[in-house]
Amino acid sequence: DQQVKQNSPSLSVQEGRISILNCDYTNSMFDYFLWYKKYPAEGPTFLISISSIKDKNEDGRFTVFLNKSAKHLSLHIVPSQPGDSAVYFCAAPLTSGTYKYIFGTGTRLKVLA
């Protein structure tokens, strides 16, 4: 049973436009969420996170929104750049304070020049 779901395996966006990547979760006990970015032949790298006490966290061109009632989070990239083309994973600690992450299946973003 996937506790963290990314239902869109891929997304294509024009350079300069907004990219929106979505993630749904089933466990209402999750209290912290992270996004990782992965380029081919490299390991994932941390991008941005959000605590469940917030509904938004922003870092430069990247903003993560959390809707707890819908058990949904989204990552917005504005403006999108070709260098943003990568696979994006959302993740959550399995239980509060644990270091065991549950990852989504990833969304491959392609930003077209």
Next chain:
Amino acid sequence: DAGITQSPRYKITETGRQVTLMCHQTWSHSYMFWYRQDLGHGLRLIYYSAAADITDKGEVPDGYVVSRSKTENFPLTLESATRSQTSVYFCASSRGTVKNIQYFGAGTRLSVL
């Protein structure tokens, strides 16, 4: 160069052989993790370690063995490789802070023939 390194980067082996994947980090992070990445499954935790000589199972531990005699090393052994263990394996480490950020190695692509 400081960081987390995995070796080998690529490995081809045969069914039934024993294989060890190496992971070394120079940050003195307490926590270390092994994941496998497969299409349609994202990243799944195999084993993790909270400190030297302390290890615990993740989601998919069957067929794998780990050890952690030194803080900086966390080898993963496939005792008798099977084709279903063909995957990309990632090692990660974490300070264990509140943000729970994990830092990943570049991965080992393993093919079991």
